[in-house]
Amino acid sequence: MLLDVGGYFAPALEHLAARFSGRLLGVVEDTQNGHQRCQRLDKPPVPVYSVARSPLKDxxxxxxxxxxxxxxxxxxxxxxxxxxxxxxxxxxxxxxxxxxxxxxxxxxxxxxxxxxxxxxxxxxxxxxxxxxxxxxxxxxxxxxxxxxxxxxxxxxxxxxxxxxxxxxxxxxxxxxxxxxxxxxxxxxxxxxxxxxxxxxxxxxxxxxxxxxxxxxxxxxxxxxxxxxxxxxxxxxxxxxxxxxxxxxxxxxxxxx
Structure with missing residues (x-):
């Protein structure tokens, strides 16, 4: 599982998924900025779980x-x-x-x-x-x-x-x-x-x-x-x- 704070892995997510095929289970994004970057991906190669909009972050x-x-x-x-x-x-x-x-x-x-x-x-x-x-x-x-x-x-x-x-x-x-x-x-x-x-x-x-x-x-x-x-x-x-x-x-x- 990859923990990202800011969506910095979003541009390389497809490469990372191919490099660690079967081992990368998904991405947990912590920020709203990163959430927006992940939304720009047409189809993420792995599941992306965003906690940026969770009430727990308030x-x-x-x-x-x-x-x-x-x-x-x-x-x-x-x-x-x-x-x-x-x-x-x-x-x-x-x-x-x-x-x-x-x-x-x-x-x-x-x-x-x-x-x-x-x-x-x-x-x-x-x-x-x-x-x-x-x-x-x-x-x-x-x-x-x-x-x-x-x-x-x-x-x-x-x-x-x-x-x-x-x-x-x-x-x-x-x-x-x-x-x-x-x-x-x-x-x-x-x-x-x-x-x-x-x-x-x-x-x-x-x-x-x-x-x-x-x-x-x-x-x-x-x-x-x-x-x-x-x-x-x-x-x-x-x-x-x-x-x-x-x-x-x-x-x-x-x-x-």
Whole structure:
């Protein structure tokens, strides 16, 4: 039996089933992200048992939401900033999104929720959160954006709506939530300033220097601790009056 956390074996499942023919009984998938990857398989060669949507995972998802906000706040504070007074946008109001919104609210952070599912937006509204009918509306005015969809929350065209100095966080793997190729085309990595303390610095950390570009920071927050954080510039500069103050960035709000 193969235990997968994130669906990383899904692309190679057919090869593994052939390699261990008669020995591989099936796959147990633990996460919603992995559940979606397994669903993309036309016909899995072995049974796939997903516990991602089991009620037994609800307590764990709630704790994961706590951990994500804790790690996010640690990154923000490591850059001499605080969450208070920084409006937040939560993209995705599933089990993790609900927990994250609740944790941010408990820290007196104003939360706007966007979900493509109208029923979930109504649920968020009934629980006291501001909701937006479109992603662009949700991003407008946000200084912190948390992606909790597991399915490409932000694409190239969305980054232009993210404000200078906002923070972007990905709950799941960043390549699943963010169109990273669009960011790579806009920046040139450079070593991050040593101002970040070693105790809080993520293992893989880079910053970007682009003289005329806006800056933003994107991070991946895991259940246990943040694993990566990179500061990236905005695309070509636009007049301030045309810039919406939104943000999916965890990091540097000002030039160094």
């Amino acid at each position: 307590p764990e998802d709630y704790l994961v939401g706590q951990s994500v906000v804790f790690s996010t706040e640690a990154l923000v504070r490591s850059r001499d900033d605080i969450l208070n007074g920084r409006p937040a946008c939560v993209i995705g109001y599933g089990k993790l999104g609900r927990s994250i919104a609740a944790m941010l609210h408990s820290r007196h952070v104003g939360v706007t929720v966007f979900d493509i599912d109208l029923v979930r937006r109504v649920q968020a509204l009934s629980q006291g959160y501001r909701t937006a009918p479109a992603l662009a509306d949700a991003l407008a005015g946000a200084g912190l954006v948390v992606c909790a969809t597991g399915n490409m929350a932000l694409r190239e065209e969305d980054f232009g709506r993210v404000a200078n100095g906002a923070y972007i966080a990905s709950v799941t793997s960043s390549d699943d939530e963010l169109e990273l190729s669009a960011l790579h085309d806009l920046s040139t990595p450079a070593p991050l300033s040593s101002r970040t303390s070693p105790a809080t610095r993520a293992p893989a950390t880079t910053s970007t220097s682009w003289p005329t570009a806006k800056r933003s920071t994107s991070c991946t927050a895991r259940a246990s601790a943040p694993t990566s954080c990179s500061s990236r510039p905005r695309s070509s500069p636009r007049p301030p009056e045309l810039m919406s103050t939104s943000g999916l960035r965890f990091g540097l709000p000002r030039s160094r």
